[in-house]
Amino acid sequence: MMSDFLSVSNLSRSYGEFHAVNDISFSAKQGEFIALLGPSGCGKSTTLKMIAGLELPTAGKIEINGSDVVNTPPGKRNLSMVFQSYALFPHMSVKENILFGLKARKVQKQERNKRLNEAVEMVDLGPHINKKPGQLSGGQCQRVALARTIVSNAPLCLMDEPLSNLDTKLRAEMRSEIRSLQRKLGLTVVYVTHDQIEAMSMADSIILLNEGRIEQASTPEAFYEHPETPFVAKFIGHPPMNLIAFDDLLVGVRPEHIGLVEQGGLAVSVVECDYQGSETILTTSFKESTIRLSLAGKRVLAPGAAVNIQWVPENEHHFSSSSGQRIERTNSVMNS
Amino acid sequence: MSDSLHLDNYRYLLEDEVLLQVLSNSFWYAAITVPVSIALAIAMALWVNTKLRGVGLLRLAYFTPTVLPMISVANIWLFFYSTEIGLLNNILGYFGADAVNWLGDPDISLYSLMAMTIWKEAGFFMIFYLAALQTISPDLYHAAALENASRWTIFKRITFPLLMPTTLFVLVNAILNAFKLVDHLFILTKGGPNNSSNLLLYYIFENAFSFFDTAYASALTVLLLIILVFLALLQFGVLEKRVHYR
Amino acid sequence: MNRILSIISTSLAWALGILWLFPLLYAIWASIHPSEFVTRFELFAPLTLDNFREAWNQAxxxxxxxxxxxxxxxxxxxxxxxxxxxxxxxxxxxxxxxxxxxxxxxxxxxxxxxxxxxxxxxxxxxxxxxxxxxxxxxxxxxxxxxxxxxxxxxxxxxxxxxxxxxxxxxxxxxxxxxxxxxxxxxxxxxxxxxxxxxxxxxxxxxxxxxxxxxxxxxxxxxxxFGAPESGVDWAVISAGTLISVGPLLIVFILFQRQFVQSFMQAGIK
CATH class of the missing domain: 1.10.3720.10 (MetI-like)
Structure with a gap:
């Protein structure tokens, strides 16, 4: 088995009484793409900054390629970083921006130019290298930031919400571009995002953080099919998973797994019917819970109408309502 | 510094009649030059901020005294003020008026100094107002034009209130300058006659480097520092207010 | 009415401008003419550079x-x-x-x-x-x-x-x-x-x-420079004054815009 390229153990960072990052551990193999996912303020950016060395941990260990780097300055950790704001130096041309790190590290001119040409070709920036960042579009700025990573030859790349300043269409394009670049270069990537789609579509494994702690760490498939806590269940999927209280159980069912039936199942009443083109989101109420359904095509149901809904037991997730932990399936509530 | 802590020097502060005169001079010097310079500065800024022809030249004219060394230009002013061949008395003579002893008459010398100070300072303060005027949105004036407001109303209701933070800022700086700007005294009056135009900082200089009474000069410096610290606290208050305006 | 006000205001602006430049203009006048023209303004008074030469030698x-x-x-x-x-x-x-x-x-x-x-x-x-x-x-x-x-x-x-x-x-x-x-x-x-x-x-x-x-x-x-009290030559004093302010004044006039903008920028902060 390959050893871990990056390993973070018992990492904590607190500001006074506030624990931004609270005792988290994870690791990444060489060439692995890890997403740190979570809502804002969950500690994902702080974790990334600690790996980069821009922020000092209050406790814990960070190892890169087998050596402890906690006391190593950022420039000596042999990693590159892509920032949310791209962090392009506005007073330098694209070319100078890309070469900045190589000059700081006193790489020979010939070698510098060789790497520059390779990188510029890879991210398709050829005609722009003498422009200033202010003259570039958001997507082009993003490419310059990537080119900076490429020329550095660093095996580890940290990305801090790199796509959040782009529009939806460009974002989808850049997702696959970053992913293919990462594969081509064999980079180990730690990718911070609050966007579940980015995490699900790009990462080999996802670490979901909540209030400074790891909520779940697993593959994207496991996140969808096997959420460990109600928080995970609600975070992944759109619209989020329904959580319905049955006695001491929280039962989770995804809206796309629920169908309408003529009779049987659960009797609920319609609250709202929201047509979105390829599907209709139906909001219903059942006792004190709200249950959403995602139905294909256009459906029109009047508010207040009584309907019956049903799902197959395999798509049911059970959580203990006291501890919040996942319980392996007992009996389906559909049968009771 | 140690001998200045000697209490005798501070006791002497209370008995020094020249000091009383100097403080009174400094007070009047500030009380007159500051408001006049500020009023002129606002007028200049308003003129320069319009689209008149030759505004660039006008701005240059107003601003030039700021970059000229006071000590050199004081020589020119000394000629304007000189009793026999001086320009001012020549002009007065042309109108048949009596000659005035601009620098030698104790009742007038301080005012002669003030005139030069105002000349030197107004253009400098104009810059701050000009900067402030350029941040005022033209929409406000368009709105006022729709209301058919007169020029004076526009100035009173819109421009002047919006310049208030700048005025507070300039005010404190002007008062500070009034305490530290004494260069022209060296050429024009040397504080005389009979201390009628002497100012606090010049008096400190005299005590330290003409009368060689370093200890007393130090005590006077402490007095000046107290005045300035008081002004500094005032400025912090003003700056605080500036934040609220934004 | 508004037109008259405008004219008055513009004239005042220029009058003040001339007043503000006057000491400098006067110094230039006095320094490039012989001493007897220090208080006599004649458009065609003879020009001379003697005052500058004199001042330069005095200090x-x-x-x-x-x-x-x-x-x-x-x-x-x-x-x-x-x-x-x-x-x-x-x-x-x-x-x-x-x-x-x-x-x-x-x-x-x-x-x-x-x-x-x-x-x-x-x-x-x-x-x-x-x-x-x-x-x-x-x-x-x-x-x-x-x-x-x-x-x-x-x-x-x-x-x-x-x-x-x-x-x-x-x-x-x-x-x-x-x-x-x-x-x-x-x-x-x-x-x-x-x-x-x-x-x-x-x-x-x-x-x-x-x-x-x-x-x-x-x-x-x-x-x-000189001892102004003892009836010194005003023309020479003027020349000396211009020599002393000259370099800065030239730089200022050349970079007028930057100067004003710089002072403004420094003032806003």
């Missing part, structure tokens, strides 16, 4: 000018280095007592070195720096104004730029030099122009701390 202007340039440059250099480092520390480094230090800097905006001539003289006498360039320059190095101005500018530099530079292997001083300094260029220009014109014109402190031609700047030289 070591060249020496004064060299001194002024050297002192101004020494002060500016010291200020740029010290203020940059202090401003960076106050803007971006976390240390105990930072706000206290900053408050002291703000305090110094009020208590300018001129006020402390007596104490500063004693200190510099103790350092044996009386009558030297360093003696004139030293009290001005830690300019509170420069520190304040640069700190405000540095605070607007996005922190990610510094982070990026550090990840790319740039040292702390390298980061200041390659990132902060270039991004603050307009502030440096503004501060430099304000500082140069201030110290070119500064008088009181140089008067106190210089004794001989060796270090005396133009302003101090001008104050002892």
């Amino acid at each position: 070591p202007f060249l020496r004064y000018m060299i001194n002024t340039v050297a002192i101004t440059m020494l002060i500016l250099g010291g200020q740029l280095i010290l203020c940059t480092l202090a401003a960076y520390a106050l803007a971006r480094m976390e240390f105990k007592g930072r706000s206290l230090v900053f408050a002291l800097v703000l305090m110094q905006l009020m208590v300018v070195p001129e006020i402390l001539i007596v104490e500063n003289y004693q200190t510099l006498a103790g350092l044996k720096l009386i009558d030297t360039y360093w003696g004139v320059a030293l009290p001005y190095f830690a300019s509170a104004f420069g520190i304040f101005l640069l700190r405000q500018t540095f605070k607007t530099v996005p922190e990610d730029l510094e982070n990026a530079a550090r990840v790319e292997g740039c040292s702390l001083l390298g980061t200041i030099w390659h990132i902060y300094v270039p991004l603050a260029k307009p502030t440096y220009l503004a501060f430099s122009l304000v500082s140069i014109s201030y110290h070119w014109n500064n008088f009181l402190w140089p008067l106190v701390v210089t004794n001989t031609e060796k270090s005396r700047p133009l302003t101090v030289g001008m104050s002892i």
Whole structure:
């Protein structure tokens, strides 16, 4: 088995009484793409900054390629970083921006130019290298930031919400571009995002953080099919998973797994019917819970109408309502 | 510094009649030059901020005294003020008026100094107002034009209130300058006659480097520092207010 | 009615402008004509450069000018280095007592070195720096104004730029030099122009701390130039005055726009 390229153990960072990052551990193999996912303020950016060395941990260990780097300055950790704001130096041309790190590290001119040409070709920036960042579009700025990573030859790349300043269409394009670049270069990537789609579509494994702690760490498939806590269940999927209280159980069912039936199942009443083109989101109420359904095509149901809904037991997730932990399936509530 | 802590020097502060005169001079010097310079500065800024022809030249004219060394230009002013061949008395003579002893008459010398100070300072303060005027949105004036407001109303209701933070800022700086700007005294009056135009900082200089009474000069410096610290606290208050305006 | 007001207002503006330029215009008039035209204005009075020649011979202007340039440059250099480092520390480094230090800097905006001539003289006498360039320059190095101005500018530099530079292997001083300094260029220009014109014109402190031609700047030289009381030649005095303000005035007229903008920018902060 390959050893871990990056390993973070018992990492904590607190500001006074506030624990931004609270005792988290994870690791990444060489060439692995890890997403740190979570809502804002969950500690994902702080974790990334600690790996980069821009922020000092209050406790814990960070190892890169087998050596402890906690006391190593950022420039000596042999990693590159892509920032949310791209962090392009506005007073330098694209070319100078890309070469900045190589000059700081006193790489020979010939070698510098060789790497520059390779990188510029890879991210398709050829005609722009003498422009200033202010003259570039958001997507082009993003490419310059990537080119900076490429020329550095660093095996580890940290990305801090790199796509959040782009529009939806460009974002989808850049997702696959970053992913293919990462594969081509064999980079180990730690990718911070609050966007579940980015995490699900790009990462080999996802670490979901909540209030400074790891909520779940697993593959994207496991996140969808096997959420460990109600928080995970609600975070992944759109619209989020329904959580319905049955006695001491929280039962989770995804809206796309629920169908309408003529009779049987659960009797609920319609609250709202929201047509979105390829599907209709139906909001219903059942006792004190709200249950959403995602139905294909256009459906029109009047508010207040009584309907019956049903799902197959395999798509049911059970959580203990006291501890919040996942319980392996007992009996389906559909049968009771 | 140690001998200045000697209490005798501070006791002497209370008995020094020249000091009383100097403080009174400094007070009047500030009380007159500051408001006049500020009023002129606002007028200049308003003129320069319009689209008149030759505004660039006008701005240059107003601003030039700021970059000229006071000590050199004081020589020119000394000629304007000189009793026999001086320009001012020549002009007065042309109108048949009596000659005035601009620098030698104790009742007038301080005012002669003030005139030069105002000349030197107004253009400098104009810059701050000009900067402030350029941040005022033209929409406000368009709105006022729709209301058919007169020029004076526009100035009173819109421009002047919006310049208030700048005025507070300039005010404190002007008062500070009034305490530290004494260069022209060296050429024009040397504080005389009979201390009628002497100012606090010049008096400190005299005590330290003409009368060689370093200890007393130090005590006077402490007095000046107290005045300035008081002004500094005032400025912090003003700056605080500036934040609220934004 | 409005039209009349406009005309009056415009005339007043120009009258004031002429009044403000008058001392300078007068000095030019007096200096390029023979002495008898000092108070006689005749359009076709004969022109002469004798007054300049005379003034130049009466005082070591060249020496004064060299001194002024050297002192101004020494002060500016010291200020740029010290203020940059202090401003960076106050803007971006976390240390105990930072706000206290900053408050002291703000305090110094009020208590300018001129006020402390007596104490500063004693200190510099103790350092044996009386009558030297360093003696004139030293009290001005830690300019509170420069520190304040640069700190405000540095605070607007996005922190990610510094982070990026550090990840790319740039040292702390390298980061200041390659990132902060270039991004603050307009502030440096503004501060430099304000500082140069201030110290070119500064008088009181140089008067106190210089004794001989060796270090005396133009302003101090001008104050002892001739002895105006003893019926000296006004034309020559005017010429001397123009010689002393000339270099700065020429620079000012050439870069008028930058000067005004710099003073404005410095004033807004």
